[in-house]
Amino acid sequence: VTSTEAVGVDVGATHVRVCRVRVHGRELSQEGPLVRRSWNPSGRATVDDLSVVLSDLVATLGAGPRAPIGVGFAGQLTDDGRVVINAPNLGWRDVALARALENALGRPRITVVNDMKAILAGEVSMGVARGADPVLACYVGTGVGGALAVGGAVVRGAGGNAGELGHVKLYGYDGACGCGERGCVEALCGGAAIVRRLDAERARGAWGSVFRDGEPSDVARVDEAALAGDPTALALWDELALGLGTALAGACTLLNPELVVLGGGVFLRAPGLSERVTQATLGLTASVARARLRFEYGDLGESAGALGAACVAVLKGPTR
Numbered sequence: 001v002t003s004t005e006a007v008g009v010d011v012g013a014t015h016v017r018v019c020r021v022r023v024h025g026r027e028l029s030q031e032g033p034l035v036r037r038s039w040n041p042s043g044r045a046t047v048d049d050l051s052v053v054l055s056d057l058v059a060t061l062g063a064g065p066r067a068p069i070g071v072g073f074a075g076q077l078t079d080d081g082r083v084v085i086n087a088p089n090l091g092w093r094d095v096a097l098a099r100a101l102e103n104a105l106g107r108p109r110i111t112v113v114n115d116m117k118a119i120l121a122g123e124v125s126m127g128v129a130r131g132a133d134p135v136l137a138c139y140v141g142t143g144v145g146g147a148l149a150v151g152g153a154v155v156r157g158a159g160g161n162a163g164e165l166g167h168v169k170l171y172g173y174d175g176a177c178g179c180g181e182r183g184c185v186e187a188l189c190g191g192a193a194i195v196r197r198l199d200a201e202r203a204r205g206a207w208g209s210v211f212r213d214g215e216p217s218d219v220a221r222v223d224e225a226a227l228a229g230d231p232t233a234l235a236l237w238d239e240l241a242l243g244l245g246t247a248l249a250g251a252c253t254l255l256n257p258e259l260v261v262l263g264g265g266v267f268l269r270a271p272g273l274s275e276r277v278t279q280a281t282l283g284l285t286a287s288v289a290r291a292r293l294r295f296e297y298g299d300l301g302e303s304a305g306a307l308g309a310a311c312v313a314v315l316k317g318p319t320r
């Protein structure tokens with residue numbers, strides 16, 4: 001089996017992560033460290049800003065000029081992955097990302113895939129979801145991300161946007177979401193939404209038992225307070241767990257997955273919230289779909305998105 005190399009890129013709302021990947025047949029392994037760089041400190045960065053940072057990072061990796069490049073991107077893409085339809089956390093709409101990166105990096109063809117599909121492709125190929133079927137992913141970071149894999153392949157959907165767990169609508173909830181719609185899970189449970197809500201409630205004098213004046217609103221602090229029995233923190237965590245758990249349980253009842261892969265910065269920093277979401281999901285999933293259901297954290301860690309994007313670029317899957 002010949003061994004080739006590829007480059008994996010993960011573009012998040014604030015940081016980009018890149019790594020070299022060694023490819024042996026259908027097996028991939030990370031080669032060297034994951035390199036991480038802040039690219040959007042203002043929250044207003046453009047595709048040109050991203051192109052500058054990425055061309056520099058990819059050059060420093062030293063991968064050959066013919067190495068395939070896969071890019072995981074946090075946003076909704078057209079079916080062919082060429083254009084960003086909507087990236088709520090960046091404020092981007094209708095951006096020709098693939099062409100901009102190809103021009104900036106001097107590469108003929110760059111594969112762009114939704115970041116959650118990349119993460120799940122990585123976990124299915126070489127991580128915690130290897131051999132499990134079907135699989136759902138539920139990640140809570142800045143936003144709420146989802147993906148599903150059936151028969152070892154990440155499901156694309158008719159328009160390329162299957163798995164948008166964060167934009168499932170909740171009955172009786174009307175919060176404005178960054179995607180432009182209302183009532184989305186992400187508007188209630190995404191990390192950015194949680195911090196905005198904490199800031200607003202603190203400005204009205206709430207949360208005095210949890211946060212000192214001037215201290216930033218932080219999910220880890222809320223999680224500690226909930227663990228210690230603070231009623232305000234417990235009420236918020238229960239509300240979020242019920243919202244996200246309702247959406248996730250609907251997906252579990254429909255798909256009957258063997259495994260739900262969990263991850264994202266909010267879940268990692270607030271394990272008590274993650275546990276409550278798991279319990280709420282189990283409680284709301286039909287019992288026939290619950291019997292063999294497991295929840296596990298992804299085990300590719302911070303490299304998952306970049307490794308998964310490289311998987312998609314090299315293997316032309318596993319997505320379908």
Ligand SMILES: [Zn+2]
Pocket residue numbers: 166167177178179180181182184186187
């Ligand atoms: Zn939405």
